[in-house]
Amino acid sequence: MTVGDVTVGAGVVPWSGPDAGAPLGVPLVDLIDRVLATGVVITGDLVIAIAEVPLIRLSLQALLSSVNERVPAPWADGGPL
Amino acid sequence: MTSTAAARSTSLLCVFAICRSRTAAGLPAELPTGLPAGTGHARGGPLTVLPIGDSLAALVQEVPAEEFTEQALQQRLADQSTLEACARAHHAAVSAAAALGPVVPLPLATLFTDRHRARSVLAESLERFHRVLNRTEGRVEWAVKVHLRRDSRPAAEPSPPEPAPAGPGAGRAYLSRVRGREQDRLSRQDAARAAAARVHDAVRGVAAGSVQRRPHGPRVTGNDRLQVMNAAYLVEEARGPELAALVRIMREEVALSGVDVDLSGPWVPYSFAEDVEDAEDAELAGERT
Numbered sequence: 333m334t335v336g337d338v339t340v341g342a343g344v345v346p347w348s349g350p351d352a353g354a355p356l357g358v359p360l361v362d363l364i365d366r367v368l369a370t371g372v373v374i375t376g377d378l379v380i381a382i383a384e385v386p387l388i389r390l391s392l393q394a395l396l397s398s399v400n401e402r403v404p405a406p407w408a409d410g411g412p413l
Numbered sequence: 414m415t416s417t418a419a420a421r422s423t424s425l426l427c428v429f430a431i432c433r434s435r436t437a438a439g440l441p442a443e444l445p446t447g448l449p450a451g452t453g454h455a456r457g458g459p460l461t462v463l464p465i466g467d468s469l470a471a472l473v474q475e476v477p478a479e480e481f482t483e484q485a486l487q488q489r490l491a492d493q494s495t496l497e498a499c500a501r502a503h504h505a506a507v508s509a510a511a512a513l514g515p516v517v518p519l520p521l522a523t524l525f526t527d528r529h530r531a532r533s534v535l536a537e538s539l540e541r542f543h544r545v546l547n548r549t550e551g552r553v554e555w556a557v558k559v560h561l562r563r564d565s566r567p568a569a570e571p572s573p574p575e576p577a578p579a580g581p582g583a584g585r586a587y588l589s590r591v592r593g594r595e596q597d598r599l600s601r602q603d604a605a606r607a608a609a610a611r612v613h614d615a616v617r618g619v620a621a622g623s624v625q626r627r628p629h630g631p632r633v634t635g636n637d638r639l640q641v642m643n644a645a646y647l648v649e650e651a652r653g654p655e656l657a658a659l660v661r662i663m664r665e666e667v668a669l670s671g672v673d674v675d676l677s678g679p680w681v682p683y684s685f686a687e688d689v690e691d692a693e694d695a696e697l698a699g700e701r702t
Contacts, residue, residue, distance in 0.1 A: 360497060361633050362556055365626070366683035367500045367521040 424475040426525045427454060428463075429506040429518070431535065431542045436514030437462045437470035452509060454502045456480065460509070463528055466539045471531065472510045481524055504681075511681040515550040517542050518683050541688045548622075549686075552647050553679035555656055557616055559642035560634060560673045561605035601671065602639070608667040609642035612674055615663055619656050620646035624684045638673070645684035653679060 453460045458475040465471050479485060489495045499521060507518045525531035535542075617623050628640040648656055657676065664674040 360500075361629060362677055362680075363504055364496065364500050365629070366680065367503045367518075 423478055424458070425478045425481050426463075426528055426531050427457065427474045427476045427481070428523045428525065428531055428535070429453075429460075429472045429474070429503060430510050431465065431469055431471050431517040431519070431546075432510045432514055433546060434464065434468050434470050436510065436516070437464075437472075452502070452505050454499065460506055463531060465532060465535045465542075469535075469539060469542055471535055472506055472516075473528070473531065474506070476524075481522065486522060507681050507683075515546045516681060517545045517549075517686050518681055519686075544688055545686055549647065549682040551650055552621055552682060552685075553650055553653070554682040554684055555616075555620075555646050555648050555653070555676060555678035556680065557612065557642070557644050557646065557660065558629075558640060558675045558677075559605070559609040559612055559667075560638040560640050560675070561601060562671045562673060563637045563639060564671070602641070604670050605639070605641045605672050608670055608672045612660075612663045612667065613642065613644060615659055616644075616646055616656065619652050619659060620648050622647035622685055626684065641672075645680075647682055647685045648679075650679070 453474040454476050456477055460472060460474050463471045463473045480489065490499065503521045507516060510516045511518075525534065613623070624645045626643045626645060628643045631639075634640050646656070660674055660676045667674060
């Protein structure tokens with residue numbers, strides 16, 4: 333399973349949830365990125381650290397790239413990777 | 414440890430967000446009133462307000478313990494549609510509170526065994542919550558992403574590679590073409606990063622804070638686009654139109670170099686929930702430009 337498959341490409345996934353206050357056309361990938369990877373992490377022995385759940389960590393790795401200044405982009409003219 | 418503790422009771426307490434008590438007062442003591450039915454996690458109880466300390470409150474929901482143990486979550490969230498449903502349920506609850514006042518969102522599935530545990534653990538972070546609430550009050554988050562289109566070529570397009578000549582020198586010609594393509598690729602990426610930096614500088618001018626998030630990988634963007642910037646900006650609510658106009662201008666300015674600029678929002682300030690000392694001037698964690 334990959335989070336990346338949730339929205340492939342630049343398309344915006346229309347909001348279909350019940351919440352009228354949400355931005356129109358919330359890009360799902362942005363939403364998952366935010367609800368999994370942001371927020372104040374409260375440490376306590378009864379808190380499940382969701383980002384530490386191995387499958388979720390794998391998902392986040394699929395979602396987020398290693399592209400930064402130090403690691404070059406994974407694609408060349410020959411194609412990705 | 415967590416699983417054992419959870420297994421003993423039939424429900425766990427899921428905390429979505431922290432807000433001020435006076436914000437919570439706008440929320441009925443037992444929400445679904447005023448909220449669309451079904452807000453919160455499926456098969457959970459109604460959203461309720463749990464007072465934390467003197468002036469804060471948490472938006473919480475009792476959820477079935479068997480669905481929220483670490484093991485159960487691993488299985489359930491591995492399913493794409495369940496992950497999406499949980500993410501949307503979480504966001505809907507956070508947004509419901511955010512519509513009434515500033516909130517500190519907590520990550521998906523922040524769970525406690527019961528209300529007492531939640532109160533005592535959350536009460537340890539009161540000052541931190543207040544700082545974040547003060548900082549994000551009246552402000553929203555906007556996401557700006559910059560992509561380089563893979564098919565983009567610089568305006569001065571070098572002639573397409575000729576067919577490889579046979580005979581001596583063919584190897585050298587090949588290597589030279591490969592080097593040329595690599596150069597071309599790197600210069601396009603440099604140009605895209607420079608464009609992203611210009612966009613960031615411009616948008617930062619209307620923002621009270623910014624965070625550079627890790628760019629999304631090709632599995633998300635598709636192979637035809639390289640994400641060079643994935644940033645979040647904390648912006649006064651009233652300045653949204655100004656920001657949108659600015660992004661439109663920047664988008665036109667960089668479009669010729671094969672660079673796309675996408676704006677989404679307004680978001681609940683998820684990316685600004687971390688405590689930051691000296692908020693207005695601080696370069697936030699992860700800030701790199």
